[in-house]
Amino acid sequence: MKTRYSFGGDEHVYVEIDEEMSLEAFFIALSLRNAVAEAEIPGVTEICPANASFEVRFDPDVIAPEEIMARIRELEHKAEVSDKRLETRIIEIPVYFQDPWTHETLMRFRERHQDPTGSDLDYAARINGYDSVEAFLEAFHSQPWFVSMVGFVAGLPFLYQLVEREKQIQVPKYLRPRTDTPKLSVGIGGCFGCIYSVRGAGGYQLFGITPMPIYDPTQTVSYLKDFMVFFRPGDIVKWKPVDRAEYERIEAAVAAGTYTPRIAPVTFDLDAFNADIAGTNANLMEALNGI
Template identity: 40%
Template sequence: MFTLPETKFDFLGDEYIYAEISREMSLENNFKALAITDELRRRNIPGIIDICPANTSYLVRYDPEMITSTDLHDYLMDIDMNKSHLSEMNLLTKIVEIPTWYDDPLTREYSFKYKNRHQHPDLTDFEFAMRVNGFKERNAFIEAHSSIPYFITMTGYIPGIAWCFPLGLSKEEIIQVPKYSSPRTETPNRAVGIGGAFTAVYPVDSPGSYQLIGMSAVPVFDTGFRLEDLQNVVLARPGDIWKYRPIDEIEYRKIRSEVESGTFTYHIKEVVFSPEEYLTKGKMYIRELMEDF
């Protein structure tokens, strides 16, 4: 049986409690952060204003006139003890497909536009990501990145952005890429980038430092309410699973047209994700989870 250590709690001023499960990034620690914050939302405790899960921690904002810090700490300790076993961390979540045009002209253009901020200005971001991971062929890199699903460990800093961590791989198999030496001042909306072991889709034009490897054909953030699956504005939710699917320019343009007309439908499958089964069965569990998707 997998059991995680108790969480460290810190009071930040009169309105916040910060809970640190670990300083080490691991899916086990992230599963616990998501399970606890999900349970905290379910209990709907009066006085809690906001709940913000992160990779291996979470932050709770509360109204001290409605609930004391001591009482809230007791609630959190109770949930923490109940959610320290992986068997108690199952998540109702969804798998979402992200059609991606890898090594596209726009992200290549941005590679050269900001080459003075890059470790290797003679390479595009895509070529750099290939090189540092030992790939010599373009299609082999695309297959390696797109053949596995990614678990959203947290969202934040830009509205709609999600940190996607690869599932079912050993540390040696994970694609990892250093970020830019100095961040870009601009990144195109829907660009797909890798920073460290995380993949992210930039939801809007923004600064950024992830190495850009392609363009998502679909939005992950939309205030125009054009698509049925984006009525909540943001596509990502911590605990969701994204699967990047390689597409060519023809399919990319077709999907973009459907998005603009409001007729595009995301490929989504709702599942119950079991951290215990994942850590016990590994790749076999991922294959079972992804069946018929």
């Protein structure tokens, strides 16, 4: 990997570890981002992490652009020898797959899709080599996903599937974005899964919807009172398929303030994962059984 540094306007330095997303690039970016934060460089006002990169905002009246870039470059060696272990959490996210609301939406926008004759799930299953939608959904929810960044839209997680590279599900985005997407829709664009935190435009293929809010600027949802954004980079997600009755039960519990997401603390070790992906995933998901 060769780190690329560039300026973003007058107040930002962009640091890209790799053009291609990988867990290795994510960990190096996270380590370098942490090193920049710990260095407490004068003039740094914000650090925004992404999949395999991060951006530093600085005050040019306090530190010159060339100096801030040089200071960040000096810290790169710390990231290369960093510990590839992350104390994080695994979260169970209920999903009502093939729900009527995302299906109605995606059928309204078939003229913008690669395959106007079927659904997003039909297309995703076919191009990934699955014989049925059910087999595709089993591959989608049977293994955990890693939150590699949060953003683009407030609170929206980008999720990277924790499987061997050749087994990763990939589906291109719509040819032209939709002008509408239901809030809390679940889907994929490229190799990244996501949950739409708010209603709005979007181009990801739609597979289902969760009843669990992940962004609440009013901070009235019981588990979002401390912070309006639920996800953070490094979180691990286990999808749990639910039917309509369970979806409505959880939705009612959220409204009543009695819903508590299933969360367990875990340690993610990149070297252990690369050595035994199936075993690591089984251990991660087993952590949820103890709560």
